[in-house]
Amino acid sequence: MGNIKVLSEEVANRIAAGEVIERPVSVIKELVENSIDAKASKITVIIENGGKKLMQVADNGEGMSEDDSMQCFERHATSKIRTAADIFNISSLGFRGEALPSIASVSQLTLLTKQKGSDLAAKVEFDSGQLKDFSKSSANEGTTVTVRKLFSNVPARKKFLKSDQVEFKHILNYLHYQAILYPEIHFRFIADAKEKLNYPSVKNKELRMQAIFGSDFLKRDLIRIDIVNQEMQLSGYISGLEEESTGFADYRYLFVNGRFIRDKIVLHSIRSAYDPFIKKLRIFQQGKIPPFILFLSVEPTQVDLNVHPAKLEIRFVDSGKVHSFVKMAINNALLKYEDERFKQIKSKFSEALQTGKTTKVESRIFAKKTDKKRFSEVKKELKQIYQPDIFRKKTDSDKQIEASVLKQKPNFFLRPEEDVINPWQLHQSYIFVQVEDGLMIIDQHAAHERIIYEKILHRIHGAPARTQKLLFPLVIDLPPHLSSTIPEVIAENLETFTKIGFSIKTFSGNSIVIDEIPVELEDWDGGDIFIEIIKQLEDELTETEDFRDGIAKSVACKAAIKAGKKMGKKEMLALINDLFACEVPYFCPHGRPLIIKMQMSEFERKFKRI
DSSP states (O other), X not given: OOSOOOOOHHHHHHHHHXXXXXXXXHHHHHHHHHHHHTTOSEEEEEEEGGGTSEEEEEEOSOOOOHHHHHHTTSTTOOSSXXXXXXXXXXXXXXXXXXXXXXXXXXXEEEEEEEOTTOSSEEEEEEETTEEEEEEEEOOOSEEEEEEESTTTTOHHHHTTOOOHHHHHHHHHHHHHHHHHHOTTSEEEEEETTEEEEEEOOOSXXXXXXXXXXXXXXXXXXXXXXXXXXXXXXXXEEEEOSOTTOOSSTTOEEEEETTEEOOOHHHHHHHXXXXXXXXXXXXXXXXXXXXXXXXXXXXXXXXXEOOSSTTXXXXXXXXXXXXXXXXXXXXXXXXXXXXXXXXXXXXXXXXXXXXSSOOOHHHHHHHHHHSOOOOHHHHHHHHTTOOOTTTTOOOOHHHHHHHHHHHHSOOOTTSOOHHHHHOOEEETXXXXXXXXXXXXXXXXXXXXXXHHHHHHHHHHHTTOOOOEEEEEEEEEEEOOHHHHTTHHHHXXXXXXXXXXXXXXXXXXXXXXXXXXXXXXXXXXXXXXXXXXXXXXXXXXXXXXXXXXXXXXXXXXXHHHXXXXXXXXXXXXXXXXXXXXXXXXXXXXXXXXXXXXXXXEHHHHXXXXXXX
């Protein structure tokens, strides 16, 4: 007997499930996309315990016949493709026919479907890949798939799932992607018997984005993109050059041919287009691309959607052409944006009384586009300057001031500490300090983050909170895409927020009221910083299930001084002293090094002294 065996259907299905079904959101994705392909105008998603206990997707689409309701559970059974050539000309979302058998092999699955014109619905039940029942039932037109106890028969996969809150967040994000893509579909999402989103159908993507990101979405510093050639089309919005823009800051959505995609080629083209415009912006120096929501359409024959089991990655036939097209489109939009802003700034400066304060971006654009005088021209102008008192004699008053200064004999042996240590900044981001055997370099943001993080942890464990009372209680209106999660997070952890230094008094609809904040939050920014803290917290909770550690990291990150802030010597010295008073002074809260030490021997080697 040979060693090579053909795998059983059960084992093959579980292997396929491991490729396609990574977590609950993978199930939701496959089922929702099937509903969209079935021309549904309303899709309702219901989950319990982050989808681990229950997931249900119900639609009012075309439904399936009795034969198809059984055939769809065969591997590679699909209505989307017929020949090998069809693989390279795909216009539907699902096409491989692996989703339903893969889901059924790792859960308890019930399919209830009814075609238009049929008298009865077909009901199919599976348990861990085994057919348990097939029957006829009554139901509305469309399809409802119910999935229970995901990975109950694969405990090795189940242990890799995150907390309920993290898995819920993944599903919520995915439904936002689909809601943006398909504004004509009514999306409803219910988690643990609470409605988390309800987006009725609207006429266009702009109205849907206003429903998700807030009614002021189109009033923000955004640039509209809409360009088409014979092979490609790019539309959507990119962020302007104002670094202060908020609310839109965490959203980098790329859709290719109606799918949410993560593609390195397109992301690189976006970054390359922004590069000449925002090199000095903090967000760019941190390696992030400014926010965008872009829709790229290419000929189906020019893209391969079959390179990733979950279809999150794609491959372009001519990636160089796509890169050039996207970069050119964004670059031209940014140039036009600069020109329009420059005209606005010129009119501001030309008025006797400026109508408004110029922003950093406006000042930068004005300086960039204003002709600078050559040195020779300046030299000619200097010949006309006349200062009759430049060589004037000292007056009696001058002599008295000089004499009084000389009487104060400075004690050079009592030099200030900052003069002895003499720290200095590099690019207003790193602090350099000479030490006995070389040089110490400190990341000022990461160091301050560590200091604040440890202070907050001490408060959570009993140290008194240091707060600052706001002059007027601040009412923060949560944008719709956050109102489904933030109030619940705060309500469940109100005691921890109080220990940190927040006084959150009441909730009312989608609003929260704050009248005290931690003393470290110097740049309160009208409350927007609180929204940023909560967003950061959601990211932290994907790495840790300890809310206290997550909120400490979030507040520390947002309260810490930023790269690009100029610091005086006393400030730098105070930061260094506070840092070395920490329990862990060498790493930021996320584990990255914040101090680098260079020995004199390293300098001598680089200068070839040794």
